[in-house]
Amino acid sequence: MKFSDLSVYLEKLENTSSRNAMTEILASIFQRASREEIDKISYLLLGELLPAYKGLEFNIAEKIMTQALALAFDQSPAYITKKYKSAGDLGNVAHELAQQQKNKKAKNFSVNYLYDALLEIAAESGEGSQERKIKKMAELLSNLDARSVKFVVRMPLGKMRLGFSEATILDALSVANKGDKSARPLIERAYNVTADIGAITKKIKMGGLAMLKKIETNPGVPVRPSLAERLPGAVETIKKAGPLVGVEKKLDGFRTQLHAWKEGGQKRIALFSRNLENTTLMFPEITASARKLKTDNIILDGETIGYNAKTGKFAAFQETVQRKRKYEIEEFAKKIPLHIFVFDILHLNGRSLLNLPFRKRRAILEKVIPVQGIGALMLARQTETASPALIEKELGKSVEAGLEGLVVKNLEAPYQAGSRGFHWIKLKATTAALEKLRSGQARGKNQLLDTIDCVIMGGYRGRGKRAGFGVGGLLLGIRGPEDKYYTVSRLGTGLSDEQFREANKRVEKLKAPEMPKSYVADKEIAPDIWARPALVVEILADEITLSPRHTAGRHGSNTRGYSLRFPRLVRFRDDKNPEDATTVEEIKKMYKAQKK
Numbered sequence: 001m002k003f004s005d006l007s008v009y010l011e012k013l014e015n016t017s018s019r020n021a022m023t024e025i026l027a028s029i030f031q032r033a034s035r036e037e038i039d040k041i042s043y044l045l046l047g048e049l050l051p052a053y054k055g056l057e058f059n060i061a062e063k064i065m066t067q068a069l070a071l072a073f074d075q076s077p078a079y080i081t082k083k084y085k086s087a088g089d090l091g092n093v094a095h096e097l098a099q100q101q102k103n104k105k106a107k108n109f110s111v112n113y114l115y116d117a118l119l120e121i122a123a124e125s126g127e128g129s130q131e132r133k134i135k136k137m138a139e140l141l142s143n144l145d146a147r148s149v150k151f152v153v154r155m156p157l158g159k160m161r162l163g164f165s166e167a168t169i170l171d172a173l174s175v176a177n178k179g180d181k182s183a184r185p186l187i188e189r190a191y192n193v194t195a196d197i198g199a200i201t202k203k204i205k206m207g208g209l210a211m212l213k214k215i216e217t218n219p220g221v222p223v224r225p226s227l228a229e230r231l232p233g234a235v236e237t238i239k240k241a242g243p244l245v246g247v248e249k250k251l252d253g254f255r256t257q258l259h260a261w262k263e264g265g266q267k268r269i270a271l272f273s274r275n276l277e278n279t280t281l282m283f284p285e286i287t288a289s290a291r292k293l294k295t296d297n298i299i300l301d302g303e304t305i306g307y308n309a310k311t312g313k314f315a316a317f318q319e320t321v322q323r324k325r326k327y328e329i330e331e332f333a334k335k336i337p338l339h340i341f342v343f344d345i346l347h348l349n350g351r352s353l354l355n356l357p358f359r360k361r362r363a364i365l366e367k368v369i370p371v372q373g374i375g376a377l378m379l380a381r382q383t384e385t386a387s388p389a390l391i392e393k394e395l396g397k398s399v400e401a402g403l404e405g406l407v408v409k410n411l412e413a414p415y416q417a418g419s420r421g422f423h424w425i426k427l428k429a430t431t432a433a434l435e436k437l438r439s440g441q442a443r444g445k446n447q448l449l450d451t452i453d454c455v456i457m458g459g460y461r462g463r464g465k466r467a468g469f470g471v472g473g474l475l476l477g478i479r480g481p482e483d484k485y486y487t488v489s490r491l492g493t494g495l496s497d498e499q500f501r502e503a504n505k506r507v508e509k510l511k512a513p514e515m516p517k518s519y520v521a522d523k524e525i526a527p528d529i530w531a532r533p534a535l536v537v538e539i540l541a542d543e544i545t546l547s548p549r550h551t552a553g554r555h556g557s558n559t560r561g562y563s564l565r566f567p568r569l570v571r572f573r574d575d576k577n578p579e580d581a582t583t584v585e586e587i588k589k590m591y592k593a594q595k596k
């Protein structure tokens with residue numbers, strides 16, 4: 001396929017907000033794509049070059065792109081910047097400039113050629129790499145037609161704005177191969193087990209949907225993590241997951257998937273975060289201990305957290321999080337050594353363990369990691385019980401120790417990759433108690449089961465004291481029907497000055513010229529600055545109420561949406577993608593539970 005043909009589809013996708021229409025367009029692309037290009041097209045559709053776990057970033061900021069545009073279209077960077085300020089989108093600026101060059105004939109590159117060129121630009125590193133990136137990008141842009149230019153400029157900036165997620169791609173693959181969405185569960189299973197959309201699309205193209213049945217866990221390729229449901233108490237928990245359950249502490253650190261495999265005769269180790277980004281370099285002490293594992297073919301699931309082996313104390317998240325920096329990692333590894341508490345095993349010696357009941361997986365895990373651990377690799381402690389009283393006692397102990405609560409596990413359940421279910425139940429201490437722990441002061445009594453993960457949809461300019469921060473308030477949303485984001489709250493007073501500064505910096509980077517098409521929001525609460533859906537914040541609230549102003553859950557005869565009372569920011573959740581935000585369905589359940 002020529003890239004110019006792909007851009008026609010991209011433009012169609014850009015101009016529709018109906019999920020069904022997007023699914024149809026994507027299905028046509030997949031039908032038309034050849035087996036040599038379908039994987040690359042899949043990544044490009046998501047604005048990427050490789051799956052996130054490979055850790056390749058474009059590293060092209062707006063400044064670099066501005067210079068590339070200046071070079072490509074023979075203008076000054078100042079002129080491009082001026083144009084950008086009024087258009088609000090460098091892709092549109094590039095489109096206009098390319099259109100003006102009517103007498104220049106565009107080279108009709110194939111998708112493969114363009115993909116390789118972009119890959120080469122992204123891979124530039126070291127001394128002089130910025131200049132080389134600018135030069136190569138300019139060369140590429142000056143040879144493209146106007147429509148293609150628009151998308152090639154937006155892609156490295158993370159601003160494709162096509163408004164669909166991987167879920168729509170999975171639907172489209174089903175439509176392309178079966179004529180309807182009935183193959184979605186099969187495709188989704190494969191994607192949950194090996195989270196590489198390019199590999200999946202290619203497999204289907206080569207041998208049809210039947211090929212997916214053969215897809216199994218593969219060390220080196222992350223598995224989408226299993227997630228927990230919420231319940232209000234121990235009795236309900238036993239009813240749902242018991243009678244006998246496994247009780248574990250809910251440690252408050254980084255979710256970490258540890259992979260070991262052999263490649264080219266060498267043992268390789270990789271670590272992946274909750275949203276499957278490669279975090280291997282962030283935790284050298286864990287990687288080093290993983291080398292001591294007796295096997296070189298394994299996938300483990302666990303939580304990485306600061307831990308003092310002498311006192312048996314876990315570090316607070318604020319301490320653990322200090323590791324999230326690019327520099328001085330070794331130094332911090334000495335100051336606050338991190339450990340991974342492994343709570344599950346997904347693969348061992350060439351065999352997927354996903355379908356084994358948890359009790360059996362746990363027995364295997366206990367053989368792989370002894371109670372005393374292997375260096376920084378520790379076995380998560382587990383207590384088997386059928387007693388609600390014991391669960392409550394454990395919950396109290398966990399909260400006293402400064403932890404979030406418990407994760408209670410169904411001992412008979414398989415590992416449910418990529419899904420939230422009652423096979424795991426998180427019991428957090430009441431939010432009031434949590435708040436008390438985190439800020440040292442109590443607030444009113446309330447029964448919200450959990451914090452809520454919201455997407456920042458935009459920012460309101462600050463007034464008075466906050467004028468200096470730029471953004472003085474945020475519009476928050478959650479995920480709902482049709483893959484769209486619905487408003488649920490404004491966040492104003494619940495941020496410290498430092499958090500405001502940080503929010504401002506981040507919203508500025510995500511600025512969109514108009515309301516993104518995946519947003520459903522009332523005009524009356526439109527923020528001064530719209531932000532693309534990218535940033536997730538964890539919010540603590542007193543209560544979920546109903547409000548006519550918000551669109552989450554408001555449809556048909558429901559004239560009021562869900563809304564958060566007294567929202568406070570807990571933290572920025574860089575380990576979550578917007579698709580991982582709390583859903584309208586979840587809020588509905590939490591609303592019902594708090595009324596009990």
Ligand code: ATP
Nearest residue numbers: 226227228248249250251254255303343380407426
């Ligand atoms: P949260 O925002 O509470 O971390 P989440 O959406 O990331 O939630 P959930 O499925 O709701 O994920 O809760 C499970 C999370 O709890 C895991 O992602 C993991 O990071 C953490 N966790 C800590 N201890 C355990 C444990 N023993 N078993 C499973 N998960 C644990």
